[in-house]
Amino acid sequence: EMSPEEIAFQERIDRGEKIEPKEWMPEGYRKTLVRQIGQHAHSEIVGQLPEGNWITRAPTLERKAILLAKVQDEAGHGLYLYSAAETLGVSRDELLERLHSGNMKYSSIFNYPTLNWADMGAVGWLVDGAAIMNQVPLQRTSYGPYSRAMIRICKEESFHQRQGYDIMMKMCAGTPEQKAMAQDALNRFWYPSLMMFGPSDKDSVHSAQSMAWKIKINTNDELRQKFVDQTVPQAQYLGLTIPDENLAWNEEKGGWDFSEPDWSEFFEVIAGNGPCNAERLGARVKAWDDGAWFREGLMAHAEKAEAARRA
Numbered sequence: 242e243m244s245p246e247e248i249a250f251q252e253r254i255d256r257g258e259k260i261e262p263k264e265w266m267p268e269g270y271r272k273t274l275v276r277q278i279g280q281h282a283h284s285e286i287v288g289q290l291p292e293g294n295w296i297t298r299a300p301t302l303e304r305k306a307i308l309l310a311k312v313q314d315e316a317g318h319g320l321y322l323y324s325a326a327e328t329l330g331v332s333r334d335e336l337l338e339r340l341h342s343g344n345m346k347y348s349s350i351f352n353y354p355t356l357n358w359a360d361m362g363a364v365g366w367l368v369d370g371a372a373i374m375n376q377v378p379l380q381r382t383s384y385g386p387y388s389r390a391m392i393r394i395c396k397e398e399s400f401h402q403r404q405g406y407d408i409m410m411k412m413c414a415g416t417p418e419q420k421a422m423a424q425d426a427l428n429r430f431w432y433p434s435l436m437m438f439g440p441s442d443k444d445s446v447h448s449a450q451s452m453a454w455k456i457k458i459n460t461n462d463e464l465r466q467k468f469v470d471q472t473v474p475q476a477q478y479l480g481l482t483i484p485d486e487n488l489a490w491n492e493e494k495g496g497w498d499f500s501e502p503d504w505s506e507f508f509e510v511i512a513g514n515g516p517c518n519a520e521r522l523g524a525r526v527k528a529w530d531d532g533a534w535f536r537e538g539l540m541a542h543a544e545k546a547e548a549a550r551r552a
């Protein structure tokens with residue numbers, strides 16, 4: 242069963258201690274963190290693409306400046322998270338190689354297209370809203386570097402969510418056509434946003450062990466429920482309709498009943514067969530290949546400087 246080291250480790254977790262990079266940890270704990278933090282970092286980087294697509298077409302200079310800042314934040318989040326993963330003994334190049342070869346995942350949500358400006362509102366409101374719901378508890382995750390990264394990231398995510406909701410408010414107070422665009426964006430992003438929390442608890446292979454290690458704090462279904470409960474009144478305030486006939490207030494549980502997303506679609510998307518998987522991964526691989534001359538230049542410069550130092 243558990244070795245004496247593993248027992249002592251679990252006791253530290255149970256006492257609420259943070260685990261730091263140089264400390265002993267079970268191999269499974271390290272592997273799970275590399276998987277989750279790496280996937281999270283990749284999501285931030287790939288997550289720049291759907292919004293980056295609209296920076297040049299923002300309707301005003303102010304909207305453009307806001308969106309630009311948000312997308313830059315996402316790059317920063319990706320970099321903090323890669324650094325956090327590197328403290329576990331994996332290099333950034335290796336993580337990127339695993340992403341580019343399709344061996345590591347990123348969030349399913351970024352495999353859906355952003356068709357128009359209303360989608361920028363829906364992404365900020367729903368996608369960042371879901372991201373925060375998942376990340377606020379992760380500020381208390383057991384691995385020190387991940388938990389500290391989450392504190393800063395959550396502050397920036399709340400700005401992202403507000404800017405998205407602000408776009409939705411503006412569009413819903415606009416012409417009937419603009420309000421219809423906002424409704425259409427909600428219709429398309431609702432179920433993919435629910436999928437961000439991962440499969441239902443009965444299909445979540447990692448939850449039990451990750452929660453015992455306090456890598457995860459809540460189950461997927463708990464966070465999905467909290468997200469629906471937070472988002473329904475926000476939709477009502479906008480005068481928009483959540484695309485779910487089964488949505489109903491449940492007095493007993495003090496929350497909303499809602500329809501599950503189409504899980505077969507979810508599993509297709511995470512297997513690489515979503516609407517934009519090939520395009521998203523293709524863009525990242527191209528960026529890596531296009532940067533080869535720069536990496537080579539840096540290496541040549543470092544080698545020259547090293548040779549000069551030795552001489």
Ligand code: FAQ
Pocket residue numbers: 276277280281282284285288289315346347348349350364368369372375436437438439440444445446447448451457461511
């Ligand atoms: N997409 O056993 P579980 C953002 C995979 S926020 C793709 O339940 P776990 C900010 C899972 O990896 C988005 N794959 O897994 C932003 C596993 O497969 P594996 C990123 C998914 O890890 C906003 C399998 O399914 N946030 O980027 C998904 O315990 C706007 C079984 O699932 C994070 O990554 C999915 N949705 O729970 C940026 C948060 N769900 O690895 C730009 C940190 C599950 O064995 C614009 N991560 N899978 O091959 C987590 O909290 C967890 O990893 C979960 C999944 C909750 C996502």
